[in-house]
Amino acid sequence: GENVEQHPSTLSVQEGDSAVIKCTYSDSASNYFPWYKQELGKGPQLIIDIRSNVGEKKDQRIAVTLNKTAKHFSLHITETQPEDSAVYFCAASHGGTSYGKLTFGQGTILTVHP
Amino acid sequence: GAGVSQSPRYKVAKRGQDVALRCDPISGHVSLFWYQQALGQGPEFLTYFQNEAQLDKSGLPSDRFFAERPEGSVSTLKIQRTQQEDSAVYLCASSLETRFSGYTFGSGTRLTVV
Numbered sequence: 001g002e003n004v005e006q007h008p009s010t011l012s013v014q015e016g017d018s019a020v021i022k023c024t025y026s027d028s029a030s031n032y033f034p035w036y037k038q039e040l041g042k043g044p045q046l047i048i049d050i051r052s053n054v055g056e057k058k059d060q061r062i063a064v065t066l067n068k069t070a071k072h073f074s075l076h077i078t079e080t081q082p083e084d085s086a087v088y089f090c091a092a093s094h095g096g097t098s099y100g101k102l103t104f105g106q107g108t109i110l111t112v113h114p
Numbered sequence: 115g116a117g118v119s120q121s122p123r124y125k126v127a128k129r130g131q132d133v134a135l136r137c138d139p140i141s142g143h144v145s146l147f148w149y150q151q152a153l154g155q156g157p158e159f160l161t162y163f164q165n166e167a168q169l170d171k172s173g174l175p176s177d178r179f180f181a182e183r184p185e186g187s188v189s190t191l192k193i194q195r196t197q198q199e200d201s202a203v204y205l206c207a208s209s210l211e212t213r214f215s216g217y218t219f220g221s222g223t224r225l226t227v228v
Binding site for chain 2: 004006034036041042043044045046049089091099100101102103104105106107
């Protein structure tokens with residue numbers, strides 16, 4: 001089955017700096033890669049996603065890049081703010097299903113210091 | 115409703131007890147997923163429903179776990195004879211389309227087995 005590796009496990013930055021989180025996946029048939037933000041006591045919230053026919057997608061301060069050849073994708077957050085502090089998860093969908101069963105990475109605890 | 119609602123938010127069960135966890139998806143959402151999230155880990159897939167049909171239960175850890183969605187809306191995850199290793203947050207998510215379009219997660223039920 002699919003395996004998703006995520007790093008770093010923790011990331012500490014100063015407010016205004018950029019943050020980058022990287023993930024690799026094992027199943028070359030995976031075709032959908034969402035990123036989720038999870039705050040304490042809440043469920044994961046979708047913040048951005050990318051499909052395998054696109055190499056990069058941007059939404060304000062957040063961007064995701066995908067390298068299908070290398071089977072890795074990354075989340076980039078620019079101009080970080082304290083409210084960006086949370087746990088971030090990458091995920092990949094199994095290419096063999098039509099309903100989007102996701103395999104998640106282990107998570108990155110992002111701390112943005114004011 | 116406005117979001118995915120799960121109840122109870124917290125559940126403490128004595129080892130060997132049966133528990134039932136409820137999920138109210140967003141009205142009209144066809145797809146419903148259950149995930150298990152251990153402390154400090156990413157969510158792991160348990161099972162998937164398309165309307166009332168359970169199309170994938172490959173992630174259920176044992177035959178003590180059972181899920182249903184009899185009328186294609188509310189779903190219940192039941193765990194029989196709970197064990198300590200069942201302690202986790204159980205997340206429910208729903209999606210509008212049968213083809214993957216992005217999940218909305220509930221806040222989860224934190225189950226503690228003592």
